[in-house]
Amino acid sequence: MSRLGDRRWWAIGALALTGMVVGLDTTVLNIALPTLATELRASTSALQWMADAYNLVLAAFMLPAGLLGDRYGRKRMVLAALVVFSAASVLCAYAGSPGVLIIGRGALGLGGAFLIPLTISVVRVLFDEHERPRALAVAMAAQGVSFPLGPIVGGRLLYDFWWGSVFLINVPVCVAAFIGVALLLPESREADPRPADLPGIVLSALALSGLTYGCIEAGEKGWGSPASWSPIVAGVVIGLLFVRWEGRTVHPLIDLEVFRSRAFNWGVLMATVMSFTMFGALFAMPQYFQAVTGTEAQGSGIRLLPIVVGLLAGAGPADRLVKRFGSNVTVAFGLVLLAAGMVAGTATDVDSGYLLSGAWLTVAGLGMGLVFPAAMDSALAALSAERSGIGSSLIQALRQVGATIGVAVLGTILSAGYRGRVDTAGLPAPLGATVRKNVQAGVAVARDLRSAALLHSVRDAFVHGLVLMLAVSAGIAAVGAILALIFMPGRQRRRSAGRPREVTAAAPGGPGPHE
Missing domain, CATH: 1.20.1250.20 (MFS general substrate transporter like domains)
Structure with a gap:
């Protein structure tokens, strides 16, 4: 039996907590917006940016997050993202102005940009094709539970405490996830990292941000508004440039062969x-x-x-x-x-x-x-x-x-x-x-x-x-x-009933996590 044994499933449970906290934060803000409009004297535009800042940063950094996880270690990046998410939650909870809260929401998006994809990538590394659907179901179920949980928990907290409590609730969940990931999750990374594709990173961030922002504006102002279609068009054009670049560069951010x-x-x-x-x-x-x-x-x-x-x-x-x-x-x-x-x-x-x-x-x-x-x-x-x-x-x-x-x-x-x-x-x-x-x-x-x-x-x-x-x-x-x-x-x-071979050891010269 593998040295990891059933610890892999406990590790996925810890990672599921990260998915839960990201999903919880996605929905809990909607409950708090009317209160924030009063307490922080936030304009309609400021309220919109409190939601949009998270989504835009999330879109911009999701691909670079996967690259950093592959290069420097997925466990390390997940732990760092949990620290960022916790710190951003505290910043949001004690924000004294709409501007500070918007910055905090952007920082939450940065943490989420690492947590969402790296949780799935760890499933790919730890589990073979026999067990992977079940592990994905565990990760997905935690995030699914968080969507209705946001209004329930957020409504209760707003009733009993002050508005900052809807952000502070993230901290104990992040702490529990941090401890679980630190103790249970083996490190994994690319054995032979490629040079970073900086133009690809910039182009992908701009393309995804443009598409996301345009769709957000379309939901607010309609598809006929220039504020809606112009960022979408820009995102599509930049996306095409990204694909062209990825097909020509020696070390692409994304291997287009996967398509x-x-x-x-x-x-x-x-x-x-x-x-x-x-x-x-x-x-x-x-x-x-x-x-x-x-x-x-x-x-x-x-x-x-x-x-x-x-x-x-x-x-x-x-x-x-x-x-x-x-x-x-x-x-x-x-x-x-x-x-x-x-x-x-x-x-x-x-x-x-x-x-x-x-x-x-x-x-x-x-x-x-x-x-x-x-x-x-x-x-x-x-x-x-x-x-x-x-x-x-x-x-x-x-x-x-x-x-x-x-x-x-x-x-x-x-x-x-x-x-x-x-x-x-x-x-x-x-x-x-x-x-x-x-x-x-x-x-x-x-x-x-x-x-x-x-x-x-x-x-x-x-x-x-x-x-x-x-x-x-x-x-x-x-x-x-x-x-x-x-x-x-x-x-x-x-192909095999065994788990996939790990790509690197947790420490140089040490035994691999699946040995």
Whole structure:
């Protein structure tokens, strides 16, 4: 038996904590924004940058993070990222101005840029193809739990303590993860590091930042705004320059040969499709619970728990299904369940009870739980252990962009459906414009005017937009299922029952972690 034995699974448990803290921080800020607007006297623009700073830094540094992990040691980089994430959380908690909080959020994005891909790359190094889907399911489940946990924990903390507590909650989780990673995770790195591709790093950072920022702006201002499409166009152009450079340089940041792998391409695409639809639902459903059903923020988080239950239930048997039926069938079946859940969600109306929402969220979560481990395992199998850091960073960067685009595109469909249906006849022009801005503003105006008719119209219009969004999401998932079945590789003969050889020892001259 390996010297590591079952310690590998405890190490993955410690890494799962890092995924949880990153996911928790992603959602908890949304709960705190109204309080921050008052306590820090933050403008709407400042509030937007509190969210955007995290996403932009995350996008810019994700590929360099994978490179540094491969060169200098993945364990070392994860530990350093946990320190950065903890320090940034303290900075955010005690920020005395919007500017300081924005800087702190950017620092959180820097920590997250290392934690997200390196967690997956370690799975590629520690586990063989027999065990990898199960290890990925553990890592994914922790992050999945964190999304509804953010509103639950954040709402409770805001009720009992001051707003900074929503950031301080990261610190004990990071400390626990740090101790676990330090004690349990073996070091791994590239045996023969390549020279750093500095032009590739800069071009990739600019391309991913441009695409991310443009999609964020599109969600706020619409796709027709120059503030939306100009950064997207710039990101695409720079991305093409990046690809051209990578094909010509001697030591590329990304080995473009990986895109010749059908398993890699379709695995990444299916994981991105899942992220696209999942984040659209996570964006819309809290608004539905709060604006239409009148639930508080904390209660909205609780009502999202069925998606986590389904996700955990799907992730459990995913590896067994991959072994028996192949990645293509498993991913296709998961996407069919995801589509079926969202089709059921289109039956929602203003008077629907929670039973319908809970049921379709569970089915959708079950599909997500099947798709992610199988799709990621397919993509990771195409990577060498030595370059798993940069390869995992590429996978996660593409997923991140897909999630951002999903929120922007599906959010636009939701907003268009709402604005096209809400009835503002008889309202003064300024109030009508406020109502059409979003459902929260519409509910606030209706309550101020004590107009039951306007309140019903606002809620009905939002549900109409939600149904349109779910229908589009279901269609995307269904098309993805067909493509997965046709193009993804099926069952493949396993090369070895042993774990992959580690690429370097924890210390020079010492025994390798798998000896």
